[in-house]
Amino acid sequence: MKIVVFITQTQDTEAKIKVSASGDTIDTEDIKWIMNPYDEFAVEEAIQTKEKFGGEVIIVSAGPTRVAESIRQALAMGADSAVHIEDEGFANTDSYTISKIVASEIKKIEGVDLIFTGMKIIDEESVQVGVQLAEELGVPHLSLVSKVMDVNPDQKIVKCQKEIDGGSVVVEAPMPALITCPDAMNEPRYASLPNIMKAKKKPMTTITAGDIDFDSLGISSDALSKNGAKVKTVNLVVPEVERKLKIIKGDDDPMVKGDEIAASAKELVKLLKEDAKVL
Amino acid sequence: MTTSDVISKLKSEINCNISTEKSDLETYGTDWTREFNPDPLAVIFPKTIEDVKNIVSFANKNKVSLTPSGGRTGLSAGAVAKNGELVVSFEKMNKVLSFNKADRTLEVQAGITTKEIQDYAKEKGLFYPVDFSSAGSSQIGGNIATNAGGIRVIRYGLTRQWIKGLKVVTGKGDILELNKGLTKNATGYDLMNLFIGSEGTLGLIAEATIQLTTQPKDSSVILIGLKNIENSIKVLELFREKLTLNAFEFFSHSAVKHVVKKLERNIPVCDTLPYYLLVDIETPSDNEIEIASEIYTNAFETGLIEDGVISQNPSQYRELWSFRENITEAISVFLTYKNDISVRTSQIPDFINDISAILNNEYPDFDTILFGHIGDGNIHVSILKPHDFDKEKFLNLCRGVNTKIFETVAKYDGSISAEHGVGLIKKPYLTYTRSEAEIELMKGIKKVFDPNGIMNPGKIF
Incomplete structure (x- = not known):
């Protein structure tokens, strides 16, 4: 066999x-x-x-x-x-x-x-x-x-x-x-x-x-080339990663202080209303 | 001064972010060990070496102890703050400061991760060879402070070999620029190397100059099954004589079932053998494969090895490595008592036999796993707590057996901590490896750099 x-x-x-x-x-x-x-x-x-x-x-x-x-x-x-x-x-x-x-x-x-x-x-x-x-x-x-x-x-x-x-x-x-x-x-x-x-x-x-x-x-002599192929790849695209996550914090430090928390909370509410439209 | 007075003073005098949040104290006050309860005073996040100097100066004036904190992946509790220390986190000191193409060096802050250095080197067409499974979290400062090893030591050495300069703040509060990137510098005592492996007891490492090297050529990995551990070093000799080894790793049969379960993939060699080797060799051409094959065939025919396979493409290379690399994660579902011990490479077979005899005697019913970098003479011993066994009883039993294990280490003139450092966990056993005279000298050295004893007190000795 x-x-x-x-x-x-x-x-x-x-x-x-x-x-x-x-x-x-x-x-x-x-x-x-x-x-x-x-x-x-x-x-x-x-x-x-x-x-x-x-x-x-x-x-x-x-x-x-x-x-x-x-x-x-x-x-x-x-x-x-x-x-x-x-x-x-x-x-x-x-x-x-x-x-x-x-x-x-x-x-x-x-x-x-x-x-x-x-x-x-x-x-x-x-x-x-x-x-x-x-x-x-x-x-x-x-x-x-x-x-x-x-x-x-x-x-x-x-x-x-x-x-x-x-x-x-x-x-x-x-x-x-x-x-x-x-x-x-x-x-x-x-x-x-x-x-x-x-x-x-x-x-x-x-x-x-x-x-x-x-x-x-029954195939053309240039079949082993891009020109001779019946189906041609014309464009390749690497998808752009759309970053949907937005992190809101006071600054780039791991802890956010009291007054910054208030400002961050306001920003969050604003985005939820205006951008995400969930509120 | 009360604790809250010290914290208020700290906040008013030092311009750094400071946290006293419970969750931060718990997170930044410990490492991967879970034996001690963290209880730091606060966590402080410097951004520059000047910030670090100010923190040390504050600590000296106010009698506050400091515990440095990097990626917190340590396994000896070297970064655990359990006595009201101020934890100095290097998380915000994570920048590349400069790259020198001609010198092939990189100046970095201490809080950059090992993986970031590896990636940066790759982008520049170069290579940073120190690597371990925690590379994504561990920071270079911690790597230096423990002289970290990992999987490529047999070819590239420990972290020490790749450090060309350090900027440190001593316990006294002085900034020292050590070695300044030089390859040759024969001018007295090597203070830079004193800081490498000092576990934060002499001062704080703030910046480092890292040596990079040429990228390795294509490599293959061979997975080998052995009937006798005696043959492992003979196999090492055979391969090392004729080929460039990137790694020479080992694991016991008891590791296999855990890894196979985690990976959901059978090991592609006979799965009933007691020992397995992973031999990573540089194979830039067919010639090296041919040499490897000759060595393998001879070893097989003379009964040195029982079974083996070799990777033939990058995905097979990754998969064969995964059987070794996933051991720690596969057993992490158990409470594990770990030892990291070393002897001279030539003594590995006798040493493993002795250690196995102790484990079989003392823990007849426990799952005990041996694995590690035997090409460097280093084995990791992991004892898994059965799910229905009391935790405290288990830990006490393990600590008791430690004496027998470390007596064996001492018999071979080995080390009770090969690459994890001493920290708090190995401190009681230091005398099995270092003499009283040595320990006295170390204490004296600490006094010179840290006269008030504020730097990571209680660690090493």
Whole structure:
């Protein structure tokens, strides 16, 4: 049984995001990159599935050179091999292009039974790549799966549990099928040091833009750029924090004396009447 | 003069905000220890070093004792005012006075928090390496007065190493400018270093010149499980020989269940081992990871370690650290009796075995937790009061067992207070670490700086 996991990289969740001068992208200078947390759940689920039902796990990722770090992390966690579709342009394109290209590479892997990926990527939150991959591959899509319950490689059936409001539901689908993984689906494992070293020796195939036949995929040759993307990010805005709390006190000292309290109380009443209009 | 006369006189002579509100007296008159009831005369909030000088001068004339108060995160009751002292809060002296790019130094007032200094340094592309979980509240003046340590001592040393100058007001009322930012100054007794760790008994620290340094490179953290504490220092030696260590921390199995409960996250290594190590190493390239892996593999194959994982990205780095950093908070739901003791690093395994034997003997039914900076030879011993056990009975029992613990510390020529200071809490046990002759000399030194004995009386000795 072959299990594919599609992973991406995102900014560290504690990175301080700054909008670049052009206003349509972020300043990446001091950014640290991590595996998209939802994809980490997908990798863990794929490895657990392999451990229970047998098979091999193949990581597929599309992105700049730095993405290799996250691929190595997935290999150290227990995946067996990887395909890196490497191009700086993936950072600027849209989910449609990504899905077209990634699906074409997954199709080249013979005998795939399951495809796992995160339910969304936490950078722009388009929540589309998983769904579009299933469409491009022509396979059923099981969304928001909380647990893979059973896999039958002979009968080619996968059975999963999904959480719904107030309960859960069990669904099954013929394989190959694509599963998108929600938050807290499992506890992604840490790699041991020996496994990190072994991961270096695991096969990783790198594909470049030159290897992609854009025409046959029905996308323009400049699809891996801002110009060629169908959906373009035109403006990024960091929300301004509106400070609604107003502290009234005599001065900046922790204690307020008697006459200052009277003045502060008058000020408070005035604001409650005029600004807040609650009196 | 009655208390209210003194307060009226203080208010008329000193131009600072002064509070005698009950809630302020309770807040500013104590620290994180909860053993003593605060009972200060008043709380005063100076804004400048001249204000501080005026306060000391007033105190000398009117026979008022002074207790300095910083972020009040101390764990030895060094900032507790329980005998009618005037509490001098540095809360309003919280400014950066200047930054010198060439010297990489920062002049600050004593009431600035450790975190504010760290953030300021970062903004300037530099680094202030002293760090601990209370960094957001603790103030640099208190850090200096207790020579605070924390999690990066193995690489960067204690607060002392990062102080280049102090402006203090002695107990006599003199302003001294000590060392003035110099790196080299071989001109007699080092009075600046005498004030570092003096716990407010010689004078009040008003301003400090802080040395900043280069930001550290990317780092990784390895969580290791051990079967024997004997192996911990062997593991330290192996890593330290070939890599730059940022921290080498330890916690006992008994800490795990509390942290796991608080974080709602399982520890990602075998959770039944008696000891765990957290090794923070600088890993600017794959080369260091490779070296770490070789060390790990050899240690694993020779049976030195049982299990381990390494962080592979910043979020894993934070998460592995969280298992160590959250211990104090996780056990804070219990009344905890704490000890902070140290020996030479090489003696740690024998020392921990001896301490564990005492704890098992004396507290067979209590939850006892060991953790700390064993790379620096420092362990924290925490004894948790069972919820249904009487508080006074518990504290008396703990104080009784202290004698046995400190006898063991003395046997190893160790310290009864590694990084928390002496304050009131460790005062009865000072002789386990310092000789009578040393204590007499310390008292003599205090007399020179504070002839009327007004500076934080009753602390240390």
